[in-house]
Amino acid sequence: MxxxxxYVVRPDGSFWRTRNIDGSLDAMSDEQLQRMGSVLNRRGEDDERVSCSRCGREVVLHWKAPAPGVVMELCEDCDGGxxxxxxLIRWKxxxxRRAGDLPLLFEMWETETMEAMGYVFHPAGDDPRAQD
Structure with missing residues (x-):
C-alpha cells in the first residue's frame, strides 16, 4: 500500500490535506475535494487564531504533528530565521501563491520543525521494520 x-488550498491560503491511499483521490478535482471538506466540516487546522507558545504573538499556522500529541507552530517572529x-511564511x-508549491514547502517545514523538536524523519524505505 x-x-x-x-493538499486542498482555499483562496485565502488556508488549506488541509488528506491521505491519498493508492491514488484513491487522483480522479477527484480540487473543487470536489473542497466540497468534500466542507461537508465533513474539515477546515484547515490553521483557521482559528492561536498564540505562539514561545512569544505570545499570533502564529501564521498551527498544525497537529505526525507524532501523537505534538502541535507544530509557525511563528513569523520565532521561526522566520x-x-x-x-x-512557508512567504508562501502564506x-x-x-501557487497551490502546487505547497506540498514541498509544507513537508520541508514539517520535517524542519519536527527535527527541531528532537524527532527524526525516516522514510518507510529506510526503516528495517517497514513492510513492502
Missing amino acids: SFEWR RPAAAD RDPA
Whole structure:
C-alpha cells in the first residue's frame, strides 16, 4: 500500500490535506475535494487564531504533528530565521501563491520543525521494520 498527501488550498491560503491511499483521490478535482471538506466540516487546522507558545504573538499556522500529541507552530517572529519556515511564511503571506508549491514547502517545514523538536524523519524505505 502506498500513500501520498493530497493538499486542498482555499483562496485565502488556508488549506488541509488528506491521505491519498493508492491514488484513491487522483480522479477527484480540487473543487470536489473542497466540497468534500466542507461537508465533513474539515477546515484547515490553521483557521482559528492561536498564540505562539514561545512569544505570545499570533502564529501564521498551527498544525497537529505526525507524532501523537505534538502541535507544530509557525511563528513569523520565532521561526522566520529557519529556512523552510521562512519559505512557508512567504508562501502564506503571498496573495499570488501557487497551490502546487505547497506540498514541498509544507513537508520541508514539517520535517524542519519536527527535527527541531528532537524527532527524526525516516522514510518507510529506510526503516528495517517497514513492510513492502
